[in-house]
Amino acid sequence: MAKTENQSTVSVFLVVGLCDSDEPQFVLFLIFLAIYLITILGNIVILSVISSDQRLHTPMYFFLANLSIIDIIFSSVTVPKLLFILLTAQKATSFSDCITQLSFFQFFVVAECYLLAVMAYDRYVAICFPLNYTLIMSREVRFRMVLACWGCGLMxxxxxxVSIARLAFCGPNKVDHFFCDVTPLFKLSCSDTRLGEAIFLLVVVFAGMGPLTFILVTYGRIIAAVTKISTSKGRSKTFSTCASHFTVVALYYGSGIFSYIWPSSTYTMDKDVKVVAVLYTIMTPMLNPIIYSLRNREVKRALKKLLGSKEMQ
Structure with a gap:
């Protein structure tokens, strides 16, 4: 049936959640509650460690602190609503609340894409131009980089x-996802979505694949520089400074590409797609502080120092 430009009649959406059940899902509620608490606690610990240790007041950890802030808010956009659905089986959400959730989600998903690219550039400068690192990555430069990341997310x-809010929704009103996102809402609209879909495709290309391409090119140059190091110990030590970031990028983009770089004509929110969406919206913000703390000696040393000082008090 062709979509027509009708006045929007839908004022409430039903967000399906992880499974289309009308009963509370207590086991899933406890699992995702634990994940959310670990996410918040882990990222707060990272922020505390970085702020308390003077040796971590460097560009690399400045960007890591911003990543933790984004991950706290990013997970808070989707998880509390999911927990409410799992606990109460009440899936109704107002049109305005749905658009608000979508807007915040799109803010932080893009901000994180660009921040990961900035972090890759930081590692490139540190490895390829070590003598000029502090000059290139000055306080002013890194503040501007972070502001640009947040600005791109806001835009x-x-x-x-606006693209979604201008559409008409005449029914059905069931959002087959665990949060309000662009593609499921396009499927529900009864108006012409071609302009919105074109805009979304441009966003995916420039705000998603653009930063990823930059990251891959940057790591290609890093690898080329590292291979010129004469000793295996030197190469291993240099690579270790990038291992955490590369792992985070692989997790974030690996799952994100499956969810967004997916032909809209074949798009269905089956269980596999929802599981992948869980990976980059919920699991990755939890894993980021774990990855950085387990694979980073400086963070582990600062964490031990912080815990030791608290025990002394």
Whole structure:
């Protein structure tokens, strides 16, 4: 049936959640509650460690602190609503709340894409231009980089929010996802979505694949520089400074590509797609502080120092 430009009649959406059940899911509620608490605690610990240890007041950890802030808010956009659905089986959400959630989600998903690219550039400068590292990555430069990341996220949030808000929704009103996102809402609209879909495709290309391409090119140059190091110990030590970031990028983009770089004509929110969405929206923010703390000697040393000082008090 062709979509027509009708006045929007849907004022409430039903967000399906992880499974289309009308009963509370207590086991899943406890699992995702634990994940959310670990996410918040882990990222707060990272922020505390970085702020308390003077040796971590460097560009690399400045960007890591911003990543932790984004991950705290990013997970808070989707998880509390999911927990409410799992606990109460009440899936109704107002049109305005749905658009608000979508806008915040689009804000932080893009901000994180660009921040990961900035972190890759930071590692490139540190490895390839070590003598000029502090000059290139000055305080002013890194603040501007972070502001640009947040600015790109804000711009995308406004664009996507307006793009969806202008559409008409005449029914059905069931959002087959565990949060309000762009593609499921396109499927529900009874108006012409071609402009919105074109805008969304441009966002995916420039705000998703653009930073990923930059990261891959940057790591290609890093690898080329590291292979020129004469000793295996030197190569291993240099690579270790990138291992955590590369692992985070692989997790974030690996799952994100499956969810967004997916032909809209074949798009269905089956269980596999929802599981992948869980990976980059819920699991990755939890794993990021774990990855950085387990694979980073400086963070582990600062964490031990912080815990030791608290025990002394």
């Amino acid at each position: 995308n949030s406004v664009i996507q929010g």
